[in-house]
Amino acid sequence: MLLNQFLILAAVLFCIGVYGVLARRNGVLVLMSIELILNAVIINLIAFGAMLGGESAVVASVFALFVIAVAAAEVGVGLAIVLMLYRNRQSIDVSDVDLMRG
């Protein structure tokens, strides 16, 4: 069974995503990095579901479908917020967003 390879792929995607969120300054690229983490989650779920079989496989697919649907909603809200930021500041560099401190 190829389970380990899938889990390693997911772990690598997760790490790339976390790195992207922490290192990237562009709002859209941060959103894309978060999508990478969510894709790692989906790969994990489906791989575990295929390994466990039976009812767990169904539960895993349902979970994965919910993750996909909610991720789409998150991106919708996220792009709206990034667009709002762009309209007010003509920039989507999230490290510039620091009016408040302390």
Add this chain to the structure above:
Amino acid sequence: MGPVAAALGFVEPVLDFHALAPELVLAGVLVVLLVADLFFDERTRWASSTIAGTGLLLAALPVLTLAVAGDERAMFGGAFVVDDFALVLKGLFLLGGYVVVLLSVNYVGEGDYYEGEYYFMLLSALLGMILMASARDLITIFVALELLSLPAYLLAGWRKRDPKSNEAAVKYFLLGVFAAAVMLYGMSLVFGFTGTTVLADIGALLGGSPTAAPAVTFGIVLVLIGFAFKISAVPFHQWAPDTYEGAPTPVTAFLSVASKAAGFAAILQLVFVGFLGREDVWGPFFWVLAAATMTVGNLIALRQTNIVRMLAYSSVAQGGFMLVPLGVVGLNPEAAGSALSAVVTYLLIYAVMNLGAFAVVITVARKTRSGEIASYGGLFEYAPGLAVVMTVFLFSLAGIPPLAGWFAKLVVFRAVLDAGTAWAIVLGVITAVNAVIALFYYAAVAREMWMRPVPDDDRTPVSVPPSLGFALVLTVAGTLVLGVFPQLVARLGDLARFEALQAILTRL
């Protein structure tokens, strides 16, 4: 049933509409609000707040009838459970939401932005919260979390032409979504090693034969980190002060009370139903988190000059006090019962007094147009009622008897003593030191109101609109009554023990 369903062995789930009634009523009100808003013009748009407030009270009715019926109802293979714990928290969310609507009426009505959408998003977030109170399954917890978070991101950025509000939304959204993604990765690992998403089954597997697989440990930690963001525990609190300061003030009140309570509801369910067999993982985690959150929150709150920001750090620190019972359960699982009651009791009392403090801040800001603590100078001279009420809330937050806050602190210390180990006592001492530190910054605001001169000699009285006045009366009455008769809220806290917890406690 169709032939495909029959071939797959699909069993139609039994729907208990009484148990689902609070969610269904609130969803119905949401639709009514959205459609009715289309027909409102400039003169009638105030009606959306009335619909929202009435809807929340309507949704609280089935919570009452379910409490009277008193039996535990489980649906969808244990994924959705209505027990006393769920009902107490649903009542907290709906009544807290009602007070937030009262706080919003004038603020939103006098602003330049959309009104119908504001209440629609507020109610959507509340729907997610009351769902969270019943969610006993990883998928349901995830869906409830997103349902309560996504509208909250938009609410934080509701003043969309104000750069501060933009900043609040961006920070809240990016960190919130990141935390949710990390939490999901943890959930996928926990699912992979247990093969189920139902918390009770996960608990049986993790508690029965200890699975020490590092991946499960890692998964549990990631899930808890995700919710540590939600309750703004140090070191995952960086979004909170900026979001609280930049968001519209009624939204800040909502986030600091309801959103935090929803995070705690999820943590309590995960820890006491799902992960109770693994207190070796989450015990130390919460111990460190509680100590760091109280100390850092309080120390930074000491040097704030903006009252909303001060209340933001105070809310971080109060979250630390609520984590203390969880930190000591890990040391001695026999304290699980009193720890669970302590967290729920603290949440109920904190909701009343913190919403009250925000009600005063919103009322005073209508006159001073400022959030600086210095603008409260001499408040007692021109608005004695507001100054007295604010003092009540501040001293209650500090935990001074006979105001409700002292009982919240008391139950936390009781949980510490029930655990009784050396490390629990150490955490208790840290808590006591922090309770003293907190008194300083709460008292600083009181001193400003009672003893300092009025900054610009503007002594025109503060007008209190009826809705804000009603919110103030409700919260002051709550703070005083619960302080003098704490058994009322203690009873609710004791009710909120899970049935599942009783089974686990007898096993010990």
